[in-house]
Amino acid sequence: MKSQLDMNEFHAKLQRLELLVRECEQIAETSARTNARDVVQALLELHTIGLIQLLEHVAAAGEAGAGILDACAADEVVGGMLLLHGLHPLDLEDRVGKAVEQLRKSLQTSDIDLVGIEEGVARVRIECNDGASPIAVRQQIEEAILAFAPELMTVEIEGWGMADLVDGRVALPVL
Numbered sequence: 001m002k003s004q005l006d007m008n009e010f011h012a013k014l015q016r017l018e019l020l021v022r023e024c025e026q027i028a029e030t031s032a033r034t035n036a037r038d039v040v041q042a043l044l045e046l047h048t049i050g051l052i053q054l055l056e057h058v059a060a061a062g063e064a065g066a067g068i069l070d071a072c073a074a075d076e077v078v079g080g081m082l083l084l085h086g087l088h089p090l091d092l093e094d095r096v097g098k099a100v101e102q103l104r105k106s107l108q109t110s111d112i113d114l115v116g117i118e119e120g121v122a123r124v125r126i127e128c129n130d131g132a133s134p135i136a137v138r139q140q141i142e143e144a145i146l147a148f149a150p151e152l153m154t155v156e157i158e159g160w161g162m163a164d165l166v167d168g169r170v171a172l173p174v175l
Contacts, residue, residue: 051085052087069089080150092117092149096148097114099149103140103141103144106140107137111126112126119153120151120152120154124156126141126159138157
């Protein structure tokens, strides 16, 4: 079982990696920049090969392997790695659906449904019957869905005061 410290360390390493990649993109010399990209691509390809073999061993374990694969897919770190390498067992719609299911439980006074996913945009509809802040609810919805589907460009939210929000802020009338 991983601790929050492990997750903090993982996120710190991920941020460091992103910074290094951005710095490589700024290298003036074209051949050095190309070589840096090639090194990253070769490393990703090697990891993909290893992960494929690992998943084949898990699948060969039958029912026990299916449970392990489910746990790996649900794990933030391992699921993210599988997604990065194009090996996540759940497709985009299933992952967004899982996020919506979790939101239904956490937004106890709200009803939320997945309307659809098109061209990198997930659309959800929400109806809320309490005094919750639309801004806070919007942020919770976006964070939950993007955690399950980071490849999405955005999340559009319909219903319950969401049309009045512009970039997470309430649009005020012009006087």
